[in-house]
Amino acid sequence: MNNQSAPYIRTEARVSGMMMDMLLASLVLGIFSFVTYGPRPLYIMLLSCITAVLCELVCCVIGRRPLRMVLDGTAAITGLTIGLLMSPMVDAWVPMVGAAFAIVVVKAPFGGTGRNVFNPAAAGVALLTYCFPSQMFTYPAIESGVQLPLTMTIEPGTVVTEVSLAAQLQNHAIPPVDRMNILLGNFTGPIGATAFLILLTLACYLMVRRTISPWVVIPYFATCALLAWVFPLSSMNPANSFLLQLGSGYILFAGVFLINDPVTAPRFWLGRLCYGILSAGMVMLMQRHGNYEAGTCFAILLMNAFAPIIDRWSWHGWYALTRRLRTRKEVPAYE
């Protein structure tokens, strides 16, 4: 087994730098939620992060991989991502179960960092969505000065709950829309997935830092926006419907954190483009017609399975198309 630093991305490996950027991004979202709900969101993120890192440590020891692979931060990002997709009043063991599943079942058996087929965070959240939907999708109401207690579980009835935007859309209800509130992320939803403008800003920042690839992110957002614009929810102002569809569920969050995973996304630029467009279509389909109010993770997992094929086909397709124009006729081998 080689000791190269994974993930094997073609731009030169700056894994820990990338991970610091992602860490910063998730911290920004955590602080945003801290302002709304008090310290409990940060507590949930911390617990899930620690669980993920500990599980990675154990898996490294069992798999006899070098322990410094724990320090590259991928496990911590997985844990934080899972934490960010929880409801702020979720029982604290739920993100821990998700993080442990993500590392022990989805990441480690395939060979750890850089070799996983599926995005561990998406798989962890998908498991939690399937197994504990009531835990995942019970959100506290946004009131001024609400402070969630820092306990393992929250007694039902002690916190005022509210139905999230995504659930209202799924039940064909027409939520009262205040465009400013949606843009500012001032509506009910998961810890990190409601901040509309912050997520867009983070996407720009990470693209400038080259941590996430514009070849995935821009087509993804563009296709999501296009689909939301072309197929508005019935009996609703198109602009409102557009904002509501993009703001609900994990759509924006997935664009920043989930589909950009350098390991599971394709590497060739055309492949990335196709991947972004296809996953946007799949995500919007799941959001409109799925069983759960947030089916994004299932869509991402599905697309992860297709990513290698998309990558290879786009590679060969591109070189077949441009064959006439090139002076060197042979196709470089697909890596």
Added chain:
Amino acid sequence: MNKPQMRREFWRGTTLFVENAVTNNIVLIQALGLCPIIGASTTLQNGVVLTVCTAVVLLPLSLLMAFFGHRLPKWLRPAVYVMVASLLLVGTSFVLSRHISSPLYAELHHFIPLIAVNMLYARTVGFSSIAHPVSTVVDALGSTVGFGAVICAISALREVLAFGTLWNQPVDTSVTLPQTTAPFTAFILLGLMAATLQWCRLRVSAFFHRKEEDEE
């Protein structure tokens, strides 16, 4: 048959059996017969019933194909074995529904017909139409044992996880997770079991490799 010949035949048969049942497990390594495992292995009872169905159909079928298979043209063999398997399964499901347990049959009636077109049979029957009847029986037995071991292990695990019972007897578990009856648990368990088996095979072969090198 003289003595060394018999010993050789015995070892060949044993190897065939152990290969299908363990080292080259029909489910975990060759990835055949996955459908009933993923769909129906939610309780240990289901697992055992499917194993018995497999045994009841596979043994006569492979014997039949061993005696008559080589006389049939190649293109006809699959059709014949699917037909014979379906006939045998009609009998099996009749016995199951009338004389053993009709609720169990009601639960499994989707999967029992599917056994007829199981790829596990395609392999065994394909093997038996070119092999000696004795090795055919040994091969079929090995396949059944391999399939049965995997499906029983997975269904027992899922039953304990999902309902907190084992063969309808309550087991002392603190947490039950009814969602484990969904197919994805079986996929994950199968994957982990296959990975473990591969790991063991690698370990064993590496051990013998090292031993050979040391002897040299």
